[in-house]
Amino acid sequence: MTVKTDHLWRNDITGLRALAVLPVLIYHAFPGLIPGGFFGVDVFFVISGYLISGIIFRALQKDAFSYRSFYEKRIKRILPNLLLLLAFVAVVGYFYLLGREYRNLGQHITASAAFFQNFRLLSEIGYFTEDALRTPLLHLWSLAIEEQFYIVFPILCTLIWRFSKSPKLIGLMVLAITVGSFCACLMVQDRSFNFYFPLTRFWELGCGIVLSYLESFDCFRTRRIDLKARHAMSITGLACVLVPMLVCNETMRHPGWITLLPVVGSVLMIMSHPDAVVNRTLLSCKPMTFVGLISYSLYLWHWPLLSFVYLSTTTAPVWVMAGALLLSFVLATLVYYFVENPVRISKGWGRLSTTSLLLIGLVCAVAFGQIVRKLEGLPNRWINQHYADVASIRDGADSWERFPSIRVGDRSIRVTDTREFPTVVFAGDSHAKSYDLRVKKLAEEAGVSVAFVANNGTWILSDKGDENQKKCAEDFYALLADERVKTVVLASKWGDYYEWEQFDEGIDRFKKLLRARPDVKVYVLLDAPWDEGVYGSQGTYDPYKYFYRLNSKPEDFIRPYPEMDLWSKGNKAITKALGDVATIISIEEYVCPNGKCDLLKWYRDDDHLQPRRLETDAAWLDPVHESIKR
Numbered sequence: 001m002t003v004k005t006d007h008l009w010r011n012d013i014t015g016l017r018a019l020a021v022l023p024v025l026i027y028h029a030f031p032g033l034i035p036g037g038f039f040g041v042d043v044f045f046v047i048s049g050y051l052i053s054g055i056i057f058r059a060l061q062k063d064a065f066s067y068r069s070f071y072e073k074r075i076k077r078i079l080p081n082l083l084l085l086l087a088f089v090a091v092v093g094y095f096y097l098l099g100r101e102y103r104n105l106g107q108h109i110t111a112s113a114a115f116f117q118n119f120r121l122l123s124e125i126g127y128f129t130e131d132a133l134r135t136p137l138l139h140l141w142s143l144a145i146e147e148q149f150y151i152v153f154p155i156l157c158t159l160i161w162r163f164s165k166s167p168k169l170i171g172l173m174v175l176a177i178t179v180g181s182f183c184a185c186l187m188v189q190d191r192s193f194n195f196y197f198p199l200t201r202f203w204e205l206g207c208g209i210v211l212s213y214l215e216s217f218d219c220f221r222t223r224r225i226d227l228k229a230r231h232a233m234s235i236t237g238l239a240c241v242l243v244p245m246l247v248c249n250e251t252m253r254h255p256g257w258i259t260l261l262p263v264v265g266s267v268l269m270i271m272s273h274p275d276a277v278v279n280r281t282l283l284s285c286k287p288m289t290f291v292g293l294i295s296y297s298l299y300l301w302h303w304p305l306l307s308f309v310y311l312s313t314t315t316a317p318v319w320v321m322a323g324a325l326l327l328s329f330v331l332a333t334l335v336y337y338f339v340e341n342p343v344r345i346s347k348g349w350g351r352l353s354t355t356s357l358l359l360i361g362l363v364c365a366v367a368f369g370q371i372v373r374k375l376e377g378l379p380n381r382w383i384n385q386h387y388a389d390v391a392s393i394r395d396g397a398d399s400w401e402r403f404p405s406i407r408v409g410d411r412s413i414r415v416t417d418t419r420e421f422p423t424v425v426f427a428g429d430s431h432a433k434s435y436d437l438r439v440k441k442l443a444e445e446a447g448v449s450v451a452f453v454a455n456n457g458t459w460i461l462s463d464k465g466d467e468n469q470k471k472c473a474e475d476f477y478a479l480l481a482d483e484r485v486k487t488v489v490l491a492s493k494w495g496d497y498y499e500w501e502q503f504d505e506g507i508d509r510f511k512k513l514l515r516a517r518p519d520v521k522v523y524v525l526l527d528a529p530w531d532e533g534v535y536g537s538q539g540t541y542d543p544y545k546y547f548y549r550l551n552s553k554p555e556d557f558i559r560p561y562p563e564m565d566l567w568s569k570g571n572k573a574i575t576k577a578l579g580d581v582a583t584i585i586s587i588e589e590y591v592c593p594n595g596k597c598d599l600l601k602w603y604r605d606d607d608h609l610q611p612r613r614l615e616t617d618a619a620w621l622d623p624v625h626e627s628i629k630r
Helices: 011-029 037-061 067-096 099-113 117-122 138-164 167-187 191-196 202-216 227-247 257-272 277-283 286-293 295-312 318-345 354-374 382-386 436-446 467-480 501-516 566-578 611-616 619-628
Strands: 405-408 411-415 424-428 450-454 487-491 521-525 558-560 583-585 596-598
Touching: 011 037, 011 227, 011 257, 011 277, 011 286, 011 295, 011 318, 037 067, 037 138, 037 167, 037 202, 037 227, 037 257, 067 099, 067 138, 067 295, 067 318, 067 354, 067 382, 099 117, 099 138, 099 354, 117 138, 117 191, 138 167, 138 202, 138 295, 167 202, 202 257, 227 257, 227 277, 257 277, 277 286, 286 295, 295 318, 405 467, 411 467, 424 467, 436 450, 436 611, 436 619, 450 467, 467 501, 487 619, 501 566, 521 566, 521 619, 566 583, 583 619
Parallel strands: 424 450, 424 487, 487 521, 521 583
Antiparallel strands: 405 411, 411 450, 558 596
């Protein structure tokens, strides 16, 4: 990306863009190498806030700020590459994506072109989930947040300047936005909301704006700082950026306190000026400035390429992922030199200015996405005629993450409806999560609120284990302590727990509670047949790996289930343990009638059922529905 403003060109800031984008690329392709590479986006936000606000502040001081000029520059800067990318994804998706996938892509094209992709993703999918890997326009959430900010911020600045001419009021406004936004990100409990919502992200842009404000209005001149001190600042800043990228991962709260490190580190490196040691030797070197120049293109193009690989298989070889990254460098370079730069200096075509043409393209992109959505992903495309639509198999796998939360004591509990306290608790491990869409539907039909308490690999009845298991079990028992809870539904991969030391302890604790709460009705959902390696010699069952894009027939996915295995032993153990206090519901005959399991119809992988299938086809839950409905 060209880092050129009305004042001094700074190669070190161009290089800082490279330091931001490269970890993002590596994280997306090889997350194990840089587990916190996603912090690169936070560095981008700081740089953007610093540079763009500087343009606004200097124009205000000269009484020369023009909305038209400002947004024309933004349009010429952002849209050429973006529109080309959307066209590329639409064309590739037309030939490569199945019905539901292409319909979803249409929605994302509209959201990306209209700059509300962050809100679209907030309503659909978490950033760190498995399904996110198969979302080609996932990465455009950050561009949406930037543009939303630059719609609001110039208006606030010009209003204050017009009526007061007071730099202090502008400074107070910037400080209020920054501090308020940071407090919001610390207070918000919902992880996806915290990640995608603009008000929990504006503080990162705000930190760059604060520095720009201090420099633009001569409140503070960083060049007056001693050179040795600026050397120390640049080294400290580099460490603050790199350390969280190398040691943190997606399980940590982000944005949050830890995000201060890359944000403050970016501010320190910008403050250090080009002659500081890190800025001069690392950030200003030619390889870094070159990557910085194409960083916007690189960020835009790398993820769709990787996402199409993830859509093809879950186990892509290293050389394939490396090849996708290399191709993104080639495309980014070509687009930068042959699209971005020429369009930026172009005067237009005929009577239409470049800005008008780009806006027309934007409207066309929005319209195209809506058409694809309305037509359900253009189901008559060739690929839909030749391949089964397994795209929906993973749909809804993380829907529980978007359930709203209520406070139960000092705990945050996900529920289907916040308007009333939950009378039903649905709890378990990742197998319980597969029921998330069904639970929501069941709650709506029954007219009740259901609390959803689940965590991967968790024996829900015992708090003996790691922190995640402990929290999940404590949430579960905190709910049962409330007399308003009348029904409990348990679903888990029972075969994983019946030999644990905590198994009997959890059963005893649960039964003791039930003796004190005889009014609580308990249902236990037995596990569906499963077997690791159910797909035979080809390894674990994964529809994307063994069916998707392959010339297979549905009957190829009918498999006999193992007669005696962990799943059946686990079912017997939980039946014996809770059969005297709970209604036991077997699902074996529904999922595997006559001993034959239809993997394509029911299974998401080796042992998890498909959330979308369960949403509409889980008749074994009818007794639960009848029991809880009003």
